[in-house]
Amino acid sequence: MIRVFQCEDTLTGIMTGVYDAWDSRLGHGQVRLQTAQNMEPELFCEYVTVFPDLVKAEKVLRTIQRRMGEEAFEMIAYASSYPDDRKADALYRMIVLGLHLPDGREICGMLTQPEVRLVFELRRKAWHIAHRYMGFVRFRELKSGVLLSVIDAEADVLALIAPHFADRLPLENWTIYDRRRKKAAVHPAGKGWLILEEVEEACFCSQKESEEEARYDALWKIFHQAVGIAERTNPDLQSSFLPRKFRPFMNEFSGQQEASKGGRDLL
Amino acid sequence: MEYRIEQQKELSEKLRILADAAKYDVACTSSGVDRSNTGKGIGNCIVPGICHSFSADGRCISLLKILFTNECVFDCKYCINRRSNDVPRASFTPQEVCDLTIGFYRRNYIEGLFLSSGIIQSPDVTMDLLYQTLWKLRREYGFQGYIHVKAIPGADAELIARTGYLADRMSVNLELPTGEGLKVLAPQKQRSKMMAPIRQVREARKQNKNELALYRHAPKFVPAGQSTQMIIGATGESDWQIMKVAEHMYQKYEMKRVFYSAFLRVNEDSLLPVLPGGPPLLREHRLYQADWLLRFYGFGTEELLSEENPDFNLLLDPKCDWALRHLDRFPVEVMGADYHTLLRVPGIGYRSAGRIVKARGLGTLDYGNLKKMGVVLKRAVYFITCGGRQMYPVKLQEDYILRNLLDGKEKLSADAKDTSVYRQMSLFDDPRFSV
Ligand code: SF4
Numbered sequence: 247m248i249r250v251f252q253c254e255d256t257l258t259g260i261m262t263g264v265y266d267a268w269d270s271r272l273g274h275g276q277v278r279l280q281t282a283q284n285m286e287p288e289l290f291c292e293y294v295t296v297f298p299d300l301v302k303a304e305k306v307l308r309t310i311q312r313r314m315g316e317e318a319f320e321m322i323a324y325a326s327s328y329p330d331d332r333k334a335d336a337l338y339r340m341i342v343l344g345l346h347l348p349d350g351r352e353i354c355g356m357l358t359q360p361e362v363r364l365v366f367e368l369r370r371k372a373w374h375i376a377h378r379y380m381g382f383v384r385f386r387e388l389k390s391g392v393l394l395s396v397i398d399a400e401a402d403v404l405a406l407i408a409p410h411f412a413d414r415l416p417l418e419n420w421t422i423y424d425r426r427r428k429k430a431a432v433h434p435a436g437k438g439w440l441i442l443e444e445v446e447e448a449c450f451c452s453q454k455e456s457e458e459e460a461r462y463d464a465l466w467k468i469f470h471q472a473v474g475i476a477e478r479t480n481p482d483l484q485s486s487f488l489p490r491k492f493r494p495f496m497n498e499f500s501g502q503q504e505a506s507k508g509g510r511d512l513l
Numbered sequence: 514m515e516y517r518i519e520q521q522k523e524l525s526e527k528l529r530i531l532a533d534a535a536k537y538d539v540a541c542t543s544s545g546v547d548r549s550n551t552g553k554g555i556g557n558c559i560v561p562g563i564c565h566s567f568s569a570d571g572r573c574i575s576l577l578k579i580l581f582t583n584e585c586v587f588d589c590k591y592c593i594n595r596r597s598n599d600v601p602r603a604s605f606t607p608q609e610v611c612d613l614t615i616g617f618y619r620r621n622y623i624e625g626l627f628l629s630s631g632i633i634q635s636p637d638v639t640m641d642l643l644y645q646t647l648w649k650l651r652r653e654y655g656f657q658g659y660i661h662v663k664a665i666p667g668a669d670a671e672l673i674a675r676t677g678y679l680a681d682r683m684s685v686n687l688e689l690p691t692g693e694g695l696k697v698l699a700p701q702k703q704r705s706k707m708m709a710p711i712r713q714v715r716e717a718r719k720q721n722k723n724e725l726a727l728y729r730h731a732p733k734f735v736p737a738g739q740s741t742q743m744i745i746g747a748t749g750e751s752d753w754q755i756m757k758v759a760e761h762m763y764q765k766y767e768m769k770r771v772f773y774s775a776f777l778r779v780n781e782d783s784l785l786p787v788l789p790g791g792p793p794l795l796r797e798h799r800l801y802q803a804d805w806l807l808r809f810y811g812f813g814t815e816e817l818l819s820e821e822n823p824d825f826n827l828l829l830d831p832k833c834d835w836a837l838r839h840l841d842r843f844p845v846e847v848m849g850a851d852y853h854t855l856l857r858v859p860g861i862g863y864r865s866a867g868r869i870v871k872a873r874g875l876g877t878l879d880y881g882n883l884k885k886m887g888v889v890l891k892r893a894v895y896f897i898t899c900g901g902r903q904m905y906p907v908k909l910q911e912d913y914i915l916r917n918l919l920d921g922k923e924k925l926s927a928d929a930k931d932t933s934v935y936r937q938m939s940l941f942d943d944p945r946f947s948v
Contacts, residue, residue, distance in 0.1 A: 258896065264546040355872055355874070356872070356875050357875075358870075358876030358877065359876075365883050366885075367588045379565070380563050381566070381575075381624075381658075382566075384621060385619065387620070414555070414556060414557045414658075415555060415619065416550050416552050416555075432899070465528055468525055470566060472529055473532055473572075474536070476570075477539070477566075477777055478794070479570050480569075481569065483567075483570075483571025484569060487567045488566065498622075
């Protein structure tokens with residue numbers, strides 16, 4: 247009988263799962279971790295639900311940091327944010343492996359191990375998405391002076407990008423809202439950032455924009471239009487770097503469809 | 514110094530004119546500096562740089578790229594802003610540039626500022642305006658994001674030096690690959706005058722390194738280094754000549770980047786070539802590829818081109834082309850070859866080469882592993898063995914490999930005018946997006 251630990255799809259959730267699975271003392275071959283909720287139950291498996299527990303997760307994370315080093319820690323944090331049904335189990339196996347090495351730091355280079363390779367791969371994908379959001383996030387200034395951004399990210403990037411924006415805009419009040427997860431990274435000016443869970447978009451978005459906002463929005467659109475070189479126009483290339491799914495959240499693309507239609511009419 | 518700036522035009526109109534006029538400068542990277550915020554101002558920098566948007570031509574938008582003014586006392590033939598052109602003119606004030614930069618930066622539209630300029634009145638007046646703008650932005654607004662500024666050839670060395678302490682990157686465009694080309698198309702510009710600020714920045718950076726070694730908090734001078742740009746195809750230089758200049762710039766002047774810009778005919782002028790196929794984008798692409806080989810793969814220009822064979826093969830990227838001319842060095846055994854040998858294998862990028870070296874010390878690799886590490890097997894397959902085996906039987910034969918490589922994605926039609934094919938290829942050369 248294999249015991250399947252069903253974890254919440256967050257870093258805390260998975261790390262709690264790692265703690266519980268290890269703590270069950272069933273043997274690593276007898277346990278499995280998964281984040282997917284609606285998978286068909288398999289025969290000869292017993293399912294237990296893991297309740298995310300900050301204290302347990304902290305313990306695991308601190309052990310990883312101490313015994314496997316910063317790089318492994320970062321790899322695990324990033325990989326856990328990427329949506330992939332295999333990740334929880336791969337993370338568990340990688341941690342088990344790492345903690346059994348004389349020098350846990352070596353784990354990051356062990357790409358011949360399938361679990362490590364998967365985690366490595368997921369980290370790369372998550373980093374890529376996070377890096378894109380560092381560029382593609384758009385803030386609007388609200389009446390109160392708060393800068394607000396809404397995203398709909400395929401990976402859980404808030405905690406990955408918040409440190410970057412906290413460093414960049416330390417004296418601003420800003421919020422990045424993840425519509426898909428109903429979570430927000432909130433940064434009060436001059437203080438640290440935090441994540442709020444289960445918040446409705448309306449909590450942030452009911453406020454009107456500041457007077458200045460429309461002006462800068464228009465200036466940015468002018469700039470965006472002006473920098474393209476007509477002789478080199480290449481929408482395919484543009485889309486491959488900036489896929490359409492990001493565009494509804496980026497002001498320079500709002501209203502563009504109508505604009506291009508208008509252009510065609512003129513022809 | 515005295516100058517008057519007309520305040521008449523709306524800011525939006527100025528932005529339209531001065532962003533449009535700056536778009537021909539291809540440099541837009543924000544990479545090369547790591548700087549955390551001090552907690553007091555606004556902004557930081559991260560080494561890989563960040564793209565904030567992409568323009569309709571598929572180029573990364575990272576910086577607010579503008580001219581301070583498009584007024585110009587010079588009359589370079591290839592330039593839209595030349596004195597003899599009748600185009601709408603505009604100039605910003607330092608305050609306006611600050612407002613735009615901060616307003617855009619707070620909204621996360623940009624990574625910083627790229628400030629270039631036409632020559633208003635004189636090089637000194639122009640450089641002083643750029644200096645004042647940067648000073649205001651850094652000192653009054655506490656802006657700690659990325660700044661790329663032009664050094665104006667012919668301007669006072671002291672002004673350039675002071676500006677360098679406020680900027681992350683400085684650049685002087687060589688414009689044309691050789692002095693002869695300049696004489697024809699930009700007679701008011703002299704190669705020697707252009708080289709003076711380039712040399713000055715190199716020397717000041719050297720000195721600054723020593724200062725920084727002594728005092729960790731000494732102010733930094735142009736920490737992201739210099740870059741330059743050459744126009745490709747306006748004059749008759751060969752790829753070999755162009756790459757020689759680029760190599761010289763990297764080696765002698767420690768340039769961080771050399772940019773290549775396919776010639777665009779923006780002016781009617783009998784001295785300018787007419788290019789019926791449009792700007793030579795494919796040629797530009799090959800030059801960027803070769804540039805990568807110089808900077809990251811340990812190649813020298815002489816290995817890629819020669820006086821007898823002075824231009825790149827438009828059908829094949831320079832690395833494959835080189836490999837096909839040196840089949841005696843292949844196949845390379847992935848489990849044993851050193852890093853530098855791996856780097857020369859088509860399909861193996863410098864990142865994957867690094868990963869291979871790291872991973873094979875800890876276990877045996879197979880083709881599946883290689884693929885996961887980013888090796889493009891489709892290409893590499895002809896040139897490697899892994900554990901003594903080929904992935905599948907292939908012949909180490911020039912014709913055979915060439916035929917198969919050309920079947921791949923980069924296949925080009927024989928008709929070089931058919932731009933639609935190479936338009937598909939990436940003209941973008943950001944390190945993060947390359948194999
Ligand atoms: S100096 Fe610069 S702006 Fe002036 S005409 Fe020459 S290239 Fe154009």
